[in-house]
Amino acid sequence: MKTLEKIARLTFVLFMLSMVSCSDDDEPNPPKTQLDIVATAQATSDLSTLVSALQKADESANNDLITALSGEGPFTVFAPTNDAFADLLAQLDGFDSLDDFSTQQLQDLLAVILTYHVVPGAAVLSSDLSDGQTITTLQGSTLSVSTSGGVFIGDATDVDARVTTADVVASNGVVHLIDKVLLPQAILDELSDIILVPITDLALGNENLQSLVAALQAADGDLPTVLRGDGPFTVLAPTDEAFDAFLNGAQLSDIPTDVLTNVLLNHVISGTVTSSDLASLGSGYAKTLATGAGDKNVSLYFDATTDVTFNGVATVQVPDVKALNGIVHVVDAVIDIPNIVDHAVANPNLSSLVGALTNGGNTVFTDLLSNEDEDFTVFAPNNDAFTAFTNPNGNDLNAILSNHVVVGAAAFSDGLSNSYVNTAAEFATNENLSLYINTDDGVTLNGTSNVIVPDIVASNGVIHVVDAVIDLPTVVTFAVADPNFSTLVQALTELTPSVDFVSVLSAQGGSGSDPFTVFAPTNTAFEALPSIPAEADLIPILQHHVVAGANIRSGDLSDGATANTLEGDALTFSLPGTGDNIADITDGAGNTGIGVIAVDVQAINGVIHAIDTVLIPDTTN
Incomplete structure (x- = not known):
């Protein structure tokens, strides 16, 4: 001074x-x-x-x-x-x-x-x-x-x-x-070297940020005022050269105002985040003020393991320029709103997933997940998950990858509950496979894969990073994963050790009696029994809940239709069901009014329908 x-x-x-x-x-x-x-x-x-x-x-x-x-x-x-x-x-x-x-x-x-x-x-x-x-x-x-x-x-x-x-x-x-x-x-x-001015004024006074200033003026008229506000904000400020590359010969006026505004907001993070903060974290996600799928704030991936980069496209050239209401990092590229594919590519912890999606020049997934006309939820296995996956059933990798994608919805963690959703993977009859989500302790998928990084928000959906590859589910997978069927699982395993029901019901691709249609009694259904029968009587009861060689979905049922079970007796269906039942069943013993309460949990080797009463076969034949 x-x-x-x-x-x-x-x-x-x-x-x-x-x-x-x-x-x-x-x-x-x-x-x-x-x-x-x-x-x-x-x-x-x-x-x-x-x-x-x-x-x-x-x-x-x-x-x-x-x-x-x-x-x-x-x-x-x-x-x-x-x-x-x-x-x-x-x-x-x-x-x-x-x-x-x-x-x-x-x-x-x-x-x-x-x-x-x-x-x-x-x-x-x-x-x-x-x-x-x-x-x-x-x-x-x-x-x-x-x-x-x-x-x-x-x-x-x-x-x-x-x-x-x-x-x-x-x-x-x-x-x-x-x-x-x-x-x-x-x-x-x-005091020019120590006096701090609002972020907008700082940009005005920097000869290398004039395109940013012009963009702020061309965007939402309130945006410069917002960045003069109390904050604090962290702003990633693209240089003039960065804007030239982004525009690629176009003019700012060629970009719709709402689009330009959202792109600029994608460079603003609430709070003050210094380069040392980023370095101590190493890598991860922050939320910008831009709006993505579901009107959620867009995620921004940062990697500070060497240079500080954002979304894999912008590198910090000048860090930690202090302003009155925050801090500015000058970057060498404009950070456009990322779609699902952009986020996957930007995160090196998802490189195995990207490699699998694009193996052999495959563009099916990149084309699908770059579509801005539809929302997606992607459960993305990290590199460790792919390393651990052995594909024990030899399933097609593309089908497995499809089983991680929910089409038509951006499902955020705060809206998840114990429920089934459909994935992009399909059963042989072009029926979408189900995915069971359990939120009792975190978020678990099909009982095997846990969400470890939730809610990576993109322009066209959301990514949840998971710790295990979600293989194509069998009917056994869903029975084990869904706590409503825990008594059924106990009956199929420890209560009937002489029959390997798990192996029988895990057959797929025609390797056994698959596909199966399973009418699965809930825990409440078992509780209604005076007691669970001994093994000799329990085995035929369990077999009476399985139709072999058919994938019978709810749309295939009709009033008066019948289906033979593994036990040998037939089930008869009545539509519509009584009360809230989707359909009613008459079992082999002639018991009526047994309610089908949930339908079409689709596995790769069959389908499950939940019922409210244990089916009893005819014990006289």
């Missing part, structure tokens, strides 16, 4: 000359009171910081402001409130309190600021101020007056101070309380 000794001495000389030149004939003095200007400030709680600032400035041998302002006057003082001084300190990088004005140079600097608030030779009431008036201060620079909508005092910045309390009369002048510390141009020049 340049020395201010000459400025301070000149200021003091001007002050002393003004004291000599002021006479009772210059201006009418205000009515005498007991307190002078300094004592008035000391008696006003909201001016305690101003009093401390006068004391701090007077620690330099060059200054004696308190004595001067206690003199005969008259003076007009525009007195910044405590909040005004707090705002000034927030603008000064490295200044937390007035104690940081710790050297004679800095104290002289503070004196220059304070004398800029003093008008010598007159006690000017607010009624004497006029719109457009110019006032010369004790510091030697001028202030401007605006009376439109109140009384405002303009300094060398582009933000005026508002008079919050006018006409506090003292024995040697008048005080007007203002909500901002006034700064002359000389101070702005001296």
Whole structure:
């Protein structure tokens, strides 16, 4: 910082000359009171910081402001409130309190600021101020007056101070309380390397960010104002070259305003995120102010393991440019709103997934998941999940990958519950496979795969990173995964050890009696039994719930239709069902009104329908 000794001495000389030149004939003095200007400030709680600032400035041998302002006057003082001084300190990088004005140079600097608030030779009431008036201060620079909508005092910045309390009369002048510390141009020049301005103003003053400024002006008219707000914000500011590459010969006016606004908001993160913060995290996701699928804030992937990059496309060139309301990182590319594919490509922890999706030049998945006309939910296995997956059933990899995609919905974690959804994978008859979501403890899929990074928001959907590949489910998979069938699983396994029901019902691709249609009794259905039968009687009961060699969906059922079970007896269906039942079943023993309460849980080797009563076969045949 340049020395201010000459400025301070000149200021003091001007002050002393003004004291000599002021006479009772210059201006009418205000009515005498007991307190002078300094004592008035000391008696006003909201001016305690101003009093401390006068004391701090007077620690330099060059200054004696308190004595001067206690003199005969008259003076007009525009007195910044405590909040005004707090705002000034927030603008000064490295200044937390007035104690940081710790050297004679800095104290002289503070004196220059304070004398800029003093008008010598007159006690000017607010009624004497006029719109457009110019006032010369004790510091030697001028202030401007605006009376439109109140009384405002303009300094060398582009933000005026508002008079919050006018006409506090003292024995040697008048005080007007203002909500901002006034700064002359000389101070702005001296503090140019440490004074912080709002993010928008910082961009305005940077010759390499003029395209960003133009984009802000061309976008939503409120956006520059937003970035002048309190924040704090973290802004990734693309250079002019970055905008040239993004536009690729087009003009900003060629981009629809709402699209341009959303792209710009994709460079803004709420809160202050420094490069050291990113480095300590290594990599991960932040949310921008842009809007993606489901009106959720778009996710932004950062990787700070070497250079700091965002979404794999933008690298930080200049980090940690401090602003009054946040921080700016200058980046070398415009970050467009990412779709599902963009997010997968950007995250190196999903490189195995990307490789599988595009293996052999395959574009089916990239074409599908780049579609902006439909939303998707993707459960994305990370690299460790792919490393651990052995594909024990030898299923087609494309079918397995499809089983991780839900088409037509962006399902966010806060909206998930224990339920079934359909994936893009298909059974042989072109029926979409089901996926069981359990939220009892986190989010688990088909009982085997856990969500470890939820809600990566894209323009066309959401990604949830999972820790295991979700293989194509069998009817056994769903029975084990769904806690509503836990008693059924117990009956099929530990209560009937002489029959390997799991192997029988896991057959797929025609390797056994598949496909199967399973009418699965819920836990409540088993609880209604007096007791669960012994193994010899339980085996035929369980077989009576399975139709082999057919994938009978609810749409295939009709009133009066029958189907033979593995046990040998037939089931008869009645449509519509009674009450809330989707259909009613008459079992082999002639029991009627057994309700089908949920249908079409589709596996790769059959379909499950939940029922509310255990089916009993004919025990007389």
